[in-house]
Amino acid sequence: MIVKVQFLTPRRMFEEYKPLLAVALEAQGIAADIAMDHAPETVDYIVYAPSGGPTDFTPYTNARAVLGLWAGVESALSNPTLTLPYTRMVDPGLTEGMVEWVTGHVLRHHLGMDADITRTDATWRKHIPPLARHRKVGVLGLGELGAACASTLAGLNFDTAGWSRTAKAVPGVACHSGTDGLHTVIAHSEILVLLLPLTPATENLLDATRLAILPQGAIIINPGRGALIDDTALLAALDSGALSHATLDVFREEPLPASHPFWHHPKVTVTPHIASETRAATAVQVLAENIRRDRAGAPLLHRLDRIRGY
Numbered sequence: 001m002i003v004k005v006q007f008l009t010p011r012r013m014f015e016e017y018k019p020l021l022a023v024a025l026e027a028q029g030i031a032a033d034i035a036m037d038h039a040p041e042t043v044d045y046i047v048y049a050p051s052g053g054p055t056d057f058t059p060y061t062n063a064r065a066v067l068g069l070w071a072g073v074e075s076a077l078s079n080p081t082l083t084l085p086y087t088r089m090v091d092p093g094l095t096e097g098m099v100e101w102v103t104g105h106v107l108r109h110h111l112g113m114d115a116d117i118t119r120t121d122a123t124w125r126k127h128i129p130p131l132a133r134h135r136k137v138g139v140l141g142l143g144e145l146g147a148a149c150a151s152t153l154a155g156l157n158f159d160t161a162g163w164s165r166t167a168k169a170v171p172g173v174a175c176h177s178g179t180d181g182l183h184t185v186i187a188h189s190e191i192l193v194l195l196l197p198l199t200p201a202t203e204n205l206l207d208a209t210r211l212a213i214l215p216q217g218a219i220i221i222n223p224g225r226g227a228l229i230d231d232t233a234l235l236a237a238l239d240s241g242a243l244s245h246a247t248l249d250v251f252r253e254e255p256l257p258a259s260h261p262f263w264h265h266p267k268v269t270v271t272p273h274i275a276s277e278t279r280a281a282t283a284v285q286v287l288a289e290n291i292r293r294d295r296a297g298a299p300l301l302h303r304l305d306r307i308r309g310y
């Protein structure tokens, strides 16, 4: 039997993924017809990356699953026509990229690199950073991305704590959960990394009250989702000196509007949602494995839990 795979993605992604996915499926012993224009009722699996307006999934009456190409699930959750099983992307390449981005930005702040990079005078002024073992770092969210980042930071000797909804064990990381655990990790963190999904339970998690628990002069690094932080409270904490910097990759509105104060704030670094990307070469292995599993009657990996919201 030939499996019909429909791409609902921008065309450039289809062109990049199609030959790689064909090889990955063939390696799994699956013959597939991969296209962007199958008759909807004939489609078995949909590979999905939102582009533009909402997609109508109702014509895909015989599809078995929608396989998302992004780690985040907001567009799937907000689409009332998407009632099929939905898998989000957990891709080793995406994880690797996030570890590199987070480690780079943590090291920038830990080592105080800006002082030398932005120096305009000729003063021989030394600033010796502490060793990583004396720098307290926290990671909120210990899922695929957060656990990998926390583990790498701990491997560099950072004094690393982490927080998740359910109890976790990450070697070298002091893992916490629950409300008390959240306060413990925030109070610990001279550098706090946010790698939580956006759900009703995490929206505005870092409000004025919780920002006030951070150590004096702390730094926030947010590659998670913009709405995890109360923007107004963050700006107030930066302006008062309670926080010394925020490196933000994600925003409530993207692209970040040109008029937004984050763009020109001296204590804010804006990166345009580039912390990490799904990498086709590794992602197709995940897509092929999920199709193989479904054909074999095994549960899909990385399935969205609509009740939990991630």
Ligand SMILES: NC(=O)c1ccc[n+]([C@@H]2O[C@H](COP(=O)([O-])OP(=O)(O)OC[C@H]3O[C@@H](n4cnc5c(N)ncnc54)[C@H](OP(=O)(O)O)[C@@H]3O)[C@@H](O)[C@H]2O)c1
Pocket (backbone or CB within 6 Å): 071, 072, 073, 140, 141, 142, 143, 144, 145, 146, 163, 164, 165, 166, 167, 168, 195, 196, 197, 198, 199, 201, 202, 223, 224, 225, 249, 250, 273, 274, 275, 276, 277, 310
């Ligand atoms: N900027 C970028 O380029 C980029 C790229 C990819 C992803 N992201 C963002 O990164 C997020 C994390 O991705 P992921 O793959 O690591 O997700 P994941 O594997 O689903 O992990 C999510 C983590 O957050 C924890 N969590 C969720 N709700 C919580 C709550 N109410 N209280 C405490 N902890 C909670 C989970 O706890 P449990 O372990 O107990 O379930 C888990 O540890 C994505 O949702 C997306 O927003 C950004």
